[in-house]
């Protein structure tokens with residue numbers, strides 16, 4: 525089927541547009557985009573194409589004039605809109621149109637090049653977190669669990685979502701767009717290769733950020749030595765092998781890590797909300813990824829229970 529056949533087929537399938545109001549026009553157009561993109565097998569997000577089209581002169585002119593058009597004019601305009609949309613799907617612009625799709629999937633990982641925006645204090649420390657060596661994380665590619673081979677610094681995500689903390693979901697806008705990090709500038713939903721090229725760029729680490737603040741670096745080292753993810757993993761392994769007999773070992777490690785964090789925060793006057801950057805995420809917070817959670821009995825006893833989720 526040629527492209528004009530496809531458009532003709534869609535025009536017939538979606539009905540005569542002469543009596544549609546602007547809202548119906550938009551609804552039908554989004555239905556068309558959805559079905560055409562599925563048929564063409566493109567991996568592009570629907571929103572990406574929609575945003576690009578909405579910013580085009582063709583779309584804006586048709587939408588603005590639609591209410592004043594004669595029914596016969598509407599049919600011509602509708603066909604023009606579909607043809608133009610089809611062209612956008614086939615030849616998507618190699619530029620970010622700020623549709624926000626990437627920002628909804630996760631907060632970016634930072635590279636050494638991003639140190640400057642931190643030095644200029646444009647990004648507060650409480651918006652950052654460290655993923656430590658050996659920490660289990662879900663791969664953004666296939667959602668599989670992987671254990672990090674080296675640490676990463678990331679922007680936080682909003683609680684209960686995967687959205688970047690700097691993403692405004694109402695306006696679909698990045699609230700720090702001029703200062704967005706390298707990964708966000710390089711991310712190209714229209715070309716997977718551009719993002720892959722970033723793999724050669726050095727990642728940012730706590731050593732870069734805490735450079736010169738020896739006391740914080742020492743705390744980081746001490747915490748990594750006493751509360752490593754390797755220790756936590758081994759404790760869970762023994763728990764499994766012993767069929768629950770060694771639960772106290774896990775609880776002790778969790779309590780120790782928790783105590784360490786609060787002790788450091790109090791003694792060194794470190795705001796609690798920056799601990800996730802200096803020491804990484806707490807063991808307790810990471811438990812669901814190991815399939816557990818901690819509950820507290822009325823007498824204060826802590827219990828480790830399997831997480832039903």
Ligand code: SF4
Pocket residue numbers: 626627630631632679688689690691692697698699700701704705708
């Ligand atoms: S920093 Fe801005 S562009 Fe980058 S993921 Fe967050 S909201 Fe999106």
